[in-house]
Amino acid sequence: MHTQTTLSQYLSEQQQAGNLNDPGLLAVIEDITRACKVISERVDRGALGGVLGTTDNQNVQGETQAKLDVLSNEILLAMNERSGLIAAMASEEMEGIHPCNKDQHKAAYLLLFDPLDGSSNIEVNNSIGTIFSVLPHPEPGRVPTEQDFLQPGTNQLAAGYVIYGPATILMLTLGQGVHCFTLSRSVGEFVLTRENIRLPETTSEYAINSSYQRFWEPAIQRYIEECLQGEDGPRGRNFNMRWVGAMVADSHRILWRGGVFLYPRDRRQPPKPGKLRLMYEANPMCLLFEQAGGAGTNDTRRILDIQPEKLHQRVGLIMGCKEEVERIVRYYKEQ
Ligand code: AHG
Ligand code: MN
Ligand code: MN
Numbered sequence: 001m002h003t004q005t006t007l008s009q010y011l012s013e014q015q016q017a018g019n020l021n022d023p024g025l026l027a028v029i030e031d032i033t034r035a036c037k038v039i040s041e042r043v044d045r046g047a048l049g050g051v052l053g054t055t056d057n058q059n060v061q062g063e064t065q066a067k068l069d070v071l072s073n074e075i076l077l078a079m080n081e082r083s084g085l086i087a088a089m090a091s092e093e094m095e096g097i098h099p100c101n102k103d104q105h106k107a108a109y110l111l112l113f114d115p116l117d118g119s120s121n122i123e124v125n126n127s128i129g130t131i132f133s134v135l136p137h138p139e140p141g142r143v144p145t146e147q148d149f150l151q152p153g154t155n156q157l158a159a160g161y162v163i164y165g166p167a168t169i170l171m172l173t174l175g176q177g178v179h180c181f182t183l184s185r186s187v188g189e190f191v192l193t194r195e196n197i198r199l200p201e202t203t204s205e206y207a208i209n210s211s212y213q214r215f216w217e218p219a220i221q222r223y224i225e226e227c228l229q230g231e232d233g234p235r236g237r238n239f240n241m242r243w244v245g246a247m248v249a250d251s252h253r254i255l256w257r258g259g260v261f262l263y264p265r266d267r268r269q270p271p272k273p274g275k276l277r278l279m280y281e282a283n284p285m286c287l288l289f290e291q292a293g294g295a296g297t298n299d300t301r302r303i304l305d306i307q308p309e310k311l312h313q314r315v316g317l318i319m320g321c322k323e324e325v326e327r328i329v330r331y332y333k334e335q
Pocket of ligand 1: 092114116117119209245246247248275
């Protein structure tokens, strides 16, 4: 008899086993993933669901918002603000924080998300996703401020993503390993399909957008050049390259079969500290990677240790198999 363990069953089993003693957090995860099921249903319909195309407005990132960016953001806000569990939310698509209306000041959690990651992939039907991060409200009982969100990634109570690909898959960590759940459309639930995901120690696959090669700093030039030299070069083996253009898709592949993801700081003017955002892209993803035995750095500093100064601050990001990340950190130090 094939027993399918749903996300709800898994979370309550973990609670009963004493592995998790935070029932409020489990309910928050249920609400976030329920919102992602609604987003998945809309994504699944593509043009028939009216989710393609862009709006006329720009977000705080200076990027034109896709319709699905806005819709996903609205779904996550609507399905997480009434539980009374979340004090406030922050999103890539909103300049300021969004205080939740129901007794917000008493709630224990802050929720951050990139509602739709990989927006440039929407029109061309490539994988996209939602990334989320849960932080503790530092002082339940008072209305949260933006300052309350500026906590290092080590403070995260939970992090994960849902990738809307051929299958809709949730990758989740509550600080006790990384677990994978596949959406069963017939059941309407995320079902546990892989527990305790571990990154392989080594890899021969890297992910970077090579069109910016002329802007890379010496450490990245050196690392990629050595990969390109293959078995005749200093690495003594050939490397493969993949770049999907959606962090959730590249990250999912790396969590599944190994690899290293690079979106480094580069020399484009004005000097960009990197493209990806610390609070709701790098931090949740690096918590997943570390929980799976990998690593995540900005150049020489561990991403999760960075003390945020601004809600939407960007960072350079190198994450994946520990051996490769450590090599790149060494190259930055020697740079
Ligand atoms: P978003 O769509 O949320 O803005 O994120 C896109 C990010 C990330 O998902 C991806 O890895 C990166 O942008 C791709 O950047 P390039 O298009 O410069 O390759
Ligand atoms: Mn993104
Ligand atoms: Mn986004």
